[in-house]
Each structure stands twice: as structure tokens, then as C-alpha cells.
Amino acid sequence: MPYKERDIEKQYFTIGEVAAQFNVAPSLIRFWETEFEELRPRKSKKGNRLYTPQDVDIFRTIYHLVKERGYTIPGARDMLKQKGPQLKEKIDVIQSLEKVRKFMVTMKKELDAIGKAQG
Numbered sequence: 001m002p003y004k005e006r007d008i009e010k011q012y013f014t015i016g017e018v019a020a021q022f023n024v025a026p027s028l029i030r031f032w033e034t035e036f037e038e039l040r041p042r043k044s045k046k047g048n049r050l051y052t053p054q055d056v057d058i059f060r061t062i063y064h065l066v067k068e069r070g071y072t073i074p075g076a077r078d079m080l081k082q083k084g085p086q087l088k089e090k091i092d093v094i095q096s097l098e099k100v101r102k103f104m105v106t107m108k109k110e111l112d113a114i115g116k117a118q119g
Contacts, residue, residue, distance in 0.1 A: 012042070012050040021056070022063055029059065035073050036062055038080055057088060064091050 019026045029049075033039050038058050041049040051059070065076035065087070079087065 009053070012052060013056060015041075015049045015051070018051050018056060018059060022059070024063070032059070032062055036077060036080065038062075061087050061091055064094075 013021075015026045015029055019029055033041070036058075039055065039062065041051045041055050044050055061080065062076055065071040065079055066073065071079065
């Protein structure tokens with residue numbers, strides 16, 4: 001049986017890593033922590049914020065509602081309280097479909113380039 005390397009998942013992310021993942025300023029993340037009670041990262045002994053993958057999922061949901069769907073902060077807060085788990089599933093489906101679409105567009109461009117080269 002061949003050796004299979006295990007995927008190592010990070011248990012904690014810094015505020016800089018989360019900000020880079022979503023292309024936002026760390027100050028926005030700190031602000032949303034004050035606005036959304038669901039977003040409560042752990043803090044190290046030094047006071048640095050440590051985000052779990054679950055915290056990042058919550059942030060992704062908030063980001064989707066506020067930045068992509070145009071909800072106000074109170075509106076996003078209400079949606080999270082009413083439909084939190086369902087929202088995460090919908091966002092996961094949307095992201096999967098976006099990846100498939102990106103792949104299909106790339107394939108179409110490659111096929112078009114091949115067709116032009118042969119034609």
C-alpha cells in the first residue's frame with residue numbers, strides 16, 4: 001500500500017491571513033466582530049486574534065451577505081440569526097458553481113484557441 005501524505009489543515013488563522021483570503025482590510029474584520037456576535041475569535045496570550053476554520057466560515061457568510069448581496073449590517077445580522085446553517089450551505093453551492101463556471105470558461109477559451117490554430 002503506497003504512502004499517502006495526510007492533508008494538514010490549519011487550526012487557526014491570523015487576522016492578516018483572513019483579511020488576505022477575502023481581500024479586505026483587517027480593520028473591517030475587527031469592526032464586524034463588534035457588529036456580529038457570531039464572530040468571536042479566540043485570542044492568544046499576546047492578544048492576537050486566532051480564527052478557527054468555523055470562524056472563517058462565519059466570516060465568509062457575513063462577507064457574502066454584506067459585500068456580494070448588498071445587505072445592510074442589521075439586515076445581515078437578522079439573516080444570520082434566522083437562517084445561519086442554511087445560508088452556509090447555499091454559499092457553498094454558489095462557490096462550487098462559480099468554480100465549475102470558471103473551469104468551463106477556461107476550457108472554452110482553450111478549445112477556441114485550438115480551433116483557430118487548426119483552422
